[in-house]
Amino acid sequence: MIVPDALGYLPETPSQTAGPFVHIGLIPRQAGFDIFENNLGSITLGSEVQGQRIRIEGRIFDGTGAVIRDALVEIWQADSFGRFNHPADDAAGPRDTAFRGWGRTGTDFETGTWSFATIKPGRIARRHGEGRLAPHILVWIVARGINLGLLTRLYFEDEAAANGEDPVLRLIEQPERRKTLIARRVSGAAENTYVFDIHLQGAEETVFFDV
Amino acid sequence: MPQEDFIQRDLAQHPLAISPLYKTSMFRGPTRPPLSLKTGMSDLAGPVFGAEELGPRDNDLILNYAKEGAPVGERIIIHGRVLDGNARPLRSVLVELWQANASGKYRHRNDNYIGAIDPNFGGCGRCLTEGDGRYVFRTIKPGPYPFRNKVNDWRPAHVHFSVFGTGFAQRLITQMYFEGDPLIRHDSILNTIPDAAARDRLVARLDLAASVPLDTLAYRWDIVLRGTRATVFENKLQGN
Numbered sequence: 001m002i003v004p005d006a007l008g009y010l011p012e013t014p015s016q017t018a019g020p021f022v023h024i025g026l027i028p029r030q031a032g033f034d035i036f037e038n039n040l041g042s043i044t045l046g047s048e049v050q051g052q053r054i055r056i057e058g059r060i061f062d063g064t065g066a067v068i069r070d071a072l073v074e075i076w077q078a079d080s081f082g083r084f085n086h087p088a089d090d091a092a093g094p095r096d097t098a099f100r101g102w103g104r105t106g107t108d109f110e111t112g113t114w115s116f117a118t119i120k121p122g123r124i125a126r127r128h129g130e131g132r133l134a135p136h137i138l139v140w141i142v143a144r145g146i147n148l149g150l151l152t153r154l155y156f157e158d159e160a161a162a163n164g165e166d167p168v169l170r171l172i173e174q175p176e177r178r179k180t181l182i183a184r185r186v187s188g189a190a191e192n193t194y195v196f197d198i199h200l201q202g203a204e205e206t207v208f209f210d211v
Numbered sequence: 212m213p214q215e216d217f218i219q220r221d222l223a224q225h226p227l228a229i230s231p232l233y234k235t236s237m238f239r240g241p242t243r244p245p246l247s248l249k250t251g252m253s254d255l256a257g258p259v260f261g262a263e264e265l266g267p268r269d270n271d272l273i274l275n276y277a278k279e280g281a282p283v284g285e286r287i288i289i290h291g292r293v294l295d296g297n298a299r300p301l302r303s304v305l306v307e308l309w310q311a312n313a314s315g316k317y318r319h320r321n322d323n324y325i326g327a328i329d330p331n332f333g334g335c336g337r338c339l340t341e342g343d344g345r346y347v348f349r350t351i352k353p354g355p356y357p358f359r360n361k362v363n364d365w366r367p368a369h370v371h372f373s374v375f376g377t378g379f380a381q382r383l384i385t386q387m388y389f390e391g392d393p394l395i396r397h398d399s400i401l402n403t404i405p406d407a408a409a410r411d412r413l414v415a416r417l418d419l420a421a422s423v424p425l426d427t428l429a430y431r432w433d434i435v436l437r438g439t440r441a442t443v444f445e446n447k448l449q450g451n
Contacts, residue, residue, distance in 0.1 A: 088252070
């Protein structure tokens with residue numbers, strides 16, 4: 001049915017918007033009903049999970065500055081040792097198999113806020129080069145009006161030294177745009193909370209990635 | 212486990228981020244080019260799902276929300292394979308879907324369309340692919356419905372799909388359409404994809420051979436996620 005090219009490669013299936021009712025399929029409780037025994041995507045932070053507990057939260061703004069209230073957000077991150085819970089990450093060294101590293105949630109229908117309770121990831125060894133990356137979390141968003149899922153990266157304000165030598169942040173030509181990837185720490189909060197707002201368009205447009 | 216980089220995404224196969232046909236995209240699509248990176252471990256890895264996380268009827272939308280009987284509508288099977296761009300089957304990857312019911316109505320607190328809610332239909336399902344990349348769902352054929360874009364815009368019957376590969380860089384959400392639907396060529400959302408052949412790859416084919424006689428029709432639709440590049444010679448390049 002899908003015709004390979006002359007070399008045998010298959011073209012990727014095209015993306016389409018997740019639409020306004022993405023919650024039905026991926027987070028049905030937010031759509032307003034209960035169907036599955038096990039809802040995927042909540043991050044479990046049992047006592048066996050190692051690392052510093054943090055909360056990350058934010059809002060997503062459209063090109064007019066309005067808050068988006070119907071988006072789905074997924075995160076994917078390393079454990080506190082900078083390792084991914086996946087067979088491809090098979091190097092030796094300590095790792096935390098109790099931590100999956102993946103979560104999904106929706107922006108609140110009223111406030112537009114999304115949030116995750118998770119742990120701060122460790123620094124990840126680079127695949128293409130020496131050294132380690134600054135701690136970061138991949139953030140992927142889909143929504144009505146977003147035709148291809150948007151991937152960005154959340155870095156931490158209080159990791160200035162690691163951020164300063166991070167090869168990905170340094171690839172961003174305009175220093176002002178690097179700031180769009182730095183989650184700011186909320187001072188005085190009881191828990192370690194970081195705020196990460198995403199701007200889809202405009203002067204503060206978030207840096208998105210094509211990997 | 213494969214350690215190869217993903218082949219770079221061919222954006223010509225995808226919709227435009229900003230398309231005047233689909234008005235909301237004008238406010239929500241990024242205007243600046245994305246920053247391109249080589250595949251890092253975070254992209255090569257991705258969440259792994261186990262069969263024990265799913266229920267036995269999760270892929271049967273005719274039964275998974277039935278309260279006092281069967282849902283109303285045309286009973287169908289949707290099946291196919293999940294492959295990568297190298298034509299290799301992807302095994303044990305998570306496929307999730309959601310859809311409107313036969314009246315074109317979603318079980319969603321924000322759906323205010325006049326179509327009727329079906330008490331026996333939830334409208335979502337999920338499964339893990341088999342060893343040969345195969346997935347299968349049983350469901351009700353969704354109805355078309357109007358949406359606010361132009362004043363008389365209608366969505367063709369469609370099913371939303373969410374697919375994970377082995378790596379997070381393969382993550383994909385899309386929509387599947389049904390062969391022969393006259394609304395397809397008018398659809399403002401499908402037409403955000405400029406390439407006609409790419410649009411056609413979102414259309415499932417009637418598969419009489421896989422139908423259950425006297426019971427359920429079948430449609431077949433294969434999904435292709437990004438393939439990987441063999442790293443025969445490796446240079447040190449900038450990136451993750």
